[in-house]
Each structure stands twice: as structure tokens, then as C-alpha cells.
Amino acid sequence: MGMESDENRLEYEETELRLGLPGGSLKREFSQTIDLKLNLNASMASPPSPHQQQEKITAKPPAKAQVVGWPPVRSFRKNTLAVQSAAAAAFIKVSLDGAPYLRKVDLKMYNSYQQLSEALGKMFSSSTIGDCGVKELMSESKLIDLLNGSDYVPTYQDKDGDWMLVGDVPWEMFVDSCKRLRIMKSSEAIGLAPRAAEKCKNRA
Amino acid sequence: MAYSFPEEVLEHVFSFLSSDRDRNAVSLVCKSWYDIERWCRRRIFVGNCYAVSPEIVIRRFPELRAVEMKGKPHFADFNLVPEGWGAYAYPWIAAMAEAYPFLEEIKLKRMVVTDESLELISKSYKNFKVLVLTSCEGFTTDGLASIAANCRHLRELDLRESEVEDLSGHWLSHFPDSCTSLVSLNMSCLGSEVSFSALERLVARSPNLRTLRLNRAVPLERLANLIRRAPQLVELGTGAYSAEIRSDTFSNLADAFSACKQLKTLSGFWDVVPSYLPAMYSVCSGITSLNLSYAAIPSSDLVKLINQCQNLQRLWVLDYIEDSGLDALAASCKGLQELRVFPSDPFGAEPNVPLTEQGLVSVSEGCPKLESVLYFCRQMSNAALIAIAKNRPNFIRFRLCIIDPQAPDYLTLEPLDTGFGAIVENCKELRRLSMTGLLTDRVFKYIGSHAKKLEMLSVAFAGDSDLGLHHVLSGCDSLRKLEIRDCPFGDKALLANAAKLETMRSLWMSSCFVSFGACKLLAQKMPRLNVEVIDERGPPESRPEGCSVERVYVYRTVDSRQRLDRPDFVWTLDEDSSLRYS
Numbered sequence: 001m002g003m004e005s006d007e008n009r010l011e012y013e014e015t016e017l018r019l020g021l022p023g024g025s026l027k028r029e030f031s032q033t034i035d036l037k038l039n040l041n042a043s044m045a046s047p048p049s050p051h052q053q054q055e056k057i058t059a060k061p062p063a064k065a066q067v068v069g070w071p072p073v074r075s076f077r078k079n080t081l082a083v084q085s086a087a088a089a090a091f092i093k094v095s096l097d098g099a100p101y102l103r104k105v106d107l108k109m110y111n112s113y114q115q116l117s118e119a120l121g122k123m124f125s126s127s128t129i130g131d132c133g134v135k136e137l138m139s140e141s142k143l144i145d146l147l148n149g150s151d152y153v154p155t156y157q158d159k160d161g162d163w164m165l166v167g168d169v170p171w172e173m174f175v176d177s178c179k180r181l182r183i184m185k186s187s188e189a190i191g192l193a194p195r196a197a198e199k200c201k202n203r204a
Numbered sequence: 205m206a207y208s209f210p211e212e213v214l215e216h217v218f219s220f221l222s223s224d225r226d227r228n229a230v231s232l233v234c235k236s237w238y239d240i241e242r243w244c245r246r247r248i249f250v251g252n253c254y255a256v257s258p259e260i261v262i263r264r265f266p267e268l269r270a271v272e273m274k275g276k277p278h279f280a281d282f283n284l285v286p287e288g289w290g291a292y293a294y295p296w297i298a299a300m301a302e303a304y305p306f307l308e309e310i311k312l313k314r315m316v317v318t319d320e321s322l323e324l325i326s327k328s329y330k331n332f333k334v335l336v337l338t339s340c341e342g343f344t345t346d347g348l349a350s351i352a353a354n355c356r357h358l359r360e361l362d363l364r365e366s367e368v369e370d371l372s373g374h375w376l377s378h379f380p381d382s383c384t385s386l387v388s389l390n391m392s393c394l395g396s397e398v399s400f401s402a403l404e405r406l407v408a409r410s411p412n413l414r415t416l417r418l419n420r421a422v423p424l425e426r427l428a429n430l431i432r433r434a435p436q437l438v439e440l441g442t443g444a445y446s447a448e449i450r451s452d453t454f455s456n457l458a459d460a461f462s463a464c465k466q467l468k469t470l471s472g473f474w475d476v477v478p479s480y481l482p483a484m485y486s487v488c489s490g491i492t493s494l495n496l497s498y499a500a501i502p503s504s505d506l507v508k509l510i511n512q513c514q515n516l517q518r519l520w521v522l523d524y525i526e527d528s529g530l531d532a533l534a535a536s537c538k539g540l541q542e543l544r545v546f547p548s549d550p551f552g553a554e555p556n557v558p559l560t561e562q563g564l565v566s567v568s569e570g571c572p573k574l575e576s577v578l579y580f581c582r583q584m585s586n587a588a589l590i591a592i593a594k595n596r597p598n599f600i601r602f603r604l605c606i607i608d609p610q611a612p613d614y615l616t617l618e619p620l621d622t623g624f625g626a627i628v629e630n631c632k633e634l635r636r637l638s639m640t641g642l643l644t645d646r647v648f649k650y651i652g653s654h655a656k657k658l659e660m661l662s663v664a665f666a667g668d669s670d671l672g673l674h675h676v677l678s679g680c681d682s683l684r685k686l687e688i689r690d691c692p693f694g695d696k697a698l699l700a701n702a703a704k705l706e707t708m709r710s711l712w713m714s715s716c717f718v719s720f721g722a723c724k725l726l727a728q729k730m731p732r733l734n735v736e737v738i739d740e741r742g743p744p745e746s747r748p749e750g751c752s753v754e755r756v757y758v759y760r761t762v763d764s765r766q767r768l769d770r771p772d773f774v775w776t777l778d779e780d781s782s783l784r785y786s
Binding site for chain 1 (some may be wrong): 279281282283284339365367393474497498546547548549550551580605607609664689
């Protein structure tokens, strides 16, 4: 029993398992099982393995996604391994002023502010501010331009609960201390902007 | 003949029978033996909590002291059983609280245990001694506090791999100063820090303590003090095995270990700093069981430790050991009986360590007593499996998990049928088998023909047709548990072998081709089976009868009532095939 056309396939498999018709090949393909899960959950890909950080930035899901209960490793072991692995996940909430929903990103998946900004740009690209504004947001070198011209300021809340401007500290330090990310409208960033501007002055 | 011995004499004779099988046999001899036996049975094991009801158990065995029970099917470990399915301990605990005031031991596996249950246990049984909760869930550290506070004669508190809601470490401090009876404490699954001084005092006042398994929150710096207070320990589970490298910490630890002359089992080893491993060398020659399956350290360090443990019988380790490490193991540990190799990166697509089928082949060659294996790897060949089978005809348990479950023989690209066929053909005492890889109906034919002592079989993504299932059900004479996922097995084989299912504990099939109609028919034909359709898509009747169910769980039961605690995604079918759902 073949799946004739791709457009039928997703709908059919969404509603029921394949039936065992006589004479047909009944083998359930593991890879097709994966495709099933991936197609249904394209944007909700499960947390990737720490060893595949590079691939995660692109939209394509990993080749071997997680099928429920496979491989047969017990939760206690999975959780313990996850905590122990060097690049343990660091999911934080990201809010963009004006966007209807908050998002979550795993900071450990990126190696630089640039990569993070690209990912966020994709994530929030459907919001009304448009790609341009968000993508340019986090570029360290463009911070000054941002503050002078842009509508948005990237801020984060650190371990001590203070709201800081993104871009001051080296990337690794940022990942360690960042608890939340908020991309603020600059009209609201009054308290932060003067400090940042001063820092920029000192740099120049 | 039966009436020529007074009851007391028969009772005395029966008291030498500890095996359930023997006691069951005895109770079948005649009515009076049945009666005498049931009054003097003190321990029971219930393999499936739904196979019988508390009332039936209590009615038959009025004087129990120890109850051991299992709940959810094995695949629940891998999230294949939806949350809320069942296996609640409370009804049992409540019924037994009334019936068995002298109950001493409760051991539960894969059951849902609440704080309420734990509190009831702690208050109902004056002489309660042993609580073992393996892979259980549903309780918090508050429940543990009740046990600690109220069970005056507690000997064992073992929370093996249970999921406990960890509110705080304060529960440990509830053990009264008068409690000196502790023999075994396993808190390794807990997250919170307990009061270290309370722990030290508890250990110090427990002269009979043989097993102490700490949790990760106990730092290495504290370990020496704890061990020093319990040099009689036989089983030790460390906490986090890492600290700043300091010579005083090291020598302290080494001294403490050297006083432990009876140590046989070591486990724990989270966050290992390899430099501290030599602190244990003084005890290694006596170690028979080593669980390093959480130790993310390189092969060379693992090998150095293993080489110290010449008398090792059981090793659990991560695949960081690599093929080379397994070669070393095969050379050093000639008494090895059990090996488990776990994946360090189970979800990675590519191999992250050089561990292949070769490691398993080496160990099977070098270790003549090896009888139990659990091995995760990323490639396998028929040649390797055949070699392993020829090397080790004494296997009792063989569980192989290839990360890509439909991986063929990587050398020939053929199915792994002949490899597994060799395993079942050569290993005549095989009791448990888990298979993965590209497998056709042929492997099931081999299993049905040869695996006559096989009791438990786990199958995933294998087979071509109903014939596969039929081979197993019709051929495996000793089969008790069969669990299947994602295989093209359906109605025909199931219905043709319906009678077989009554000789087994249970059958689990998920993501296969079993139709609702077949489930109804099976339930109709076999009144002593419970046929549970576990389907989260809504009532099975709302779909065509030929449509496959998500999961079916079939088990024999002497409890003729349907499960009363079913959630709304479980449908059971009774004799007249009318659908019942809550």
C-alpha cells in the first residue's frame, strides 16, 4: 500500500495508522515514522542533542529526530545525562515588545551574539516590526547606531535580577548569566540607554 | 495420607519452602494442604497488580508479612504508557492496613504511590521493616518524612530510580535518635541536599547499615566522614565524585576507604573527577559490582579502575569505555557475569565514541561466565552475533539495542535474522531477549523453534507480517511477557493464539495493526483475559472497526470485575463485548 502523493500523505497519517491490507508491504519504516513526527511538529522540534549545535540554526530538523520512547533509555538516565553533558540546555524566555507571544531559546545552541540575533530574527519575523529591525538588534558593533536610530533595545535580566543591556560582556559570560531576554521599545529603555551610551563613549 | 500428620507438622514442613512455585504446588495437592499452606504463607509476589484484587489476596492469605508487587508494563519506562493509566498502590495499602497489622515488607515496582499511602504505611504497621519503591512515582519527600518519623523498626528504605517530588531534604532529619535499626538506605534518586550532620548521625547510630546509596547532592568532601562512620558497609553509592584537587581531601578519602573491608558494590559516581578514583583502589580487589553508568570519564580512566577490580562480576558503564576498554575488561575480569553498556549520546545521529560490536565480541570471548548483557551500540553484524553466540552459549539475558532500530548488518546490508537466530539456537537457557536491527519474519521463526526457555521478549520495528507474531506465540513454550512496538503484526496471529495469552502474564502491542474488532473478539473468546485498548484519540467505536488501535494491553486476571480505576483513554471489553469506559 503506497502513499501515492505527498499531499495526501500527511492528512492520512494524521488521522489514523496505516491499515494492514492483504498482499501489501506492511513494514513500518522507522524513517517514515520519524517523518510523520517531523511533519506534524516542524516548528516544535524537540531539544536537539548538544553535539549538533551547528545544524540547529538552519530550519531543517535533524536527520534522526526523537520518536517516542526511542532509544529505550529511562527518563532518569536521560535527565542525568542531559544535566551532565558539557553543553547542557539553557532555555530562556524571550519577549519582544509588541509581539503577541513570548518565545523560548536555548542559548547553548549559539556561539555568538550574531547567531542569536539571526535566530531571533527568524523567530519573530512574522511580527509587525519586520526582519530588519530585529536582525540588526544584537550586533555588538552596531549598538551605537541602534541606540541612536532604532526603535528597539535588547536587554536581559541577569542572575542578580538586574536588567542589563545586551552586548557588553563576552558571549560565554552572557550565556552563563542571562536568565531572560527582553527586546524593549527604546521609549521604555530610558533607564538603560544613558549608561549604555556612556559605555559606548568610553569605548570610542 | 494428608490426615495422618497434624497440621502443625505440615506447617513446619511447609515453612522450609520459600519458593512461590513450591508453595503453589503444595497447595494443589489436596484441600487440607491448600488450607494449611494458605494460613502459613508469609510472602507473596504479584507480578501484575491487576491480575488479582486485594480482596482476593486477603481472603486467601490471611497472615502475610511481605508483599511484592509490580504495576505498569515495562514499556512505561520509555513513556509508551500514557500518564494516568493506573497501577495505584493506595487501594492495596488501604486494604492491607486493615487486614495485615503485622505486615513488615512492601516492595513495589512501577506503581503510583502517594504521600497518603506512605503515611498510611507508616501508621498502620507496628513492625514495618522494609520499603522498596522501584521506578515508582506520585509521592514527595513529605511522604518519606512520615516513613522516617513513624517506622520505629525500619530496616530498609530503598527508592531505586523512583520519581520523587523533591520538596526539601528535610525528610531525613525525621529519623528519630532512637532509630538504630537501619540496614539499607538508597536515596540516590533524590535531588535535594539533606542535612549532612543528620545524615552522619544517622549513619553513626546504625551499626547494621550495609547499604548506603547517597544522592548527587552529597559532595565528595563529605564522603570520607560518612564512610568512616560505617566501615561495615557492603554496598556504597557515592554522591557527586568531584572536588577541587587537594591532597588532604584525597588522603582523607583514601584512608576512609581502606577501613571498609567488606565493600562489594560501588555505584553513584556522578560528575567524576578521575584523579579521585585511585582513592578507592584499596577496596577494588573485593568489588564484585560496579555501576559507573553515570560517570562521564574517558576510557583510559575507566580501564585503570577496572584493572584494579579483578573480581568484578557485574559492570554497568557508559559507552565512553570504547571497544579498547572492553578489550581490557575481557582481559582483566575473568569472573564477569553481567555487562551493561549505556549510550552517552542516545539521540545523536552519528557515533560519538569508538564503541562498536567488536567490544561485545571481545567480552564474550574473554569472559567465560558472562551470562547477562545489555548493550547499546550503533552497528552490528550477523558475523559478530554468530561469534558471540558461539562464544557464550550460557547467556540467560541478551538485550541488544542498536540506536537506529532498523539498521541492517552493516557489512552485508542484510537483515540480522541469522545473527539473532544463532543466539537463540546456541543459548539454550536464554530467558530474556531484546532485539533491534533490520529483522524479518525469519528471525521470529528461529525464535519460535529454538527459544524454548524464553520468558520475556521485546521487539521493536521488526517483522513483515502476522506470521512473525504467530511463530513466537505458537513456539515459545515458556513465554510469560511479550512486548511489541511498531511492528506489522495484527489480528490473525493474535486471535489464532488467544489461548496462549492465558498462559502468559501479559502482552503489550503498540503502534501495530491490531484492530478494535479483533480486541472485542479476543475479549469475548477469553473471559479470563483483560483486553485493554489504550487509545488517546477518543472512543474506538468512533472509528471503523478495521482501524488499528494505538495500544493494546492484554493480561490474564482472576479478578472478574473490570478495572474500576480506568482513565478515560482506556477501554476494556467484557464477555458480551459491550464497550465499557469511564
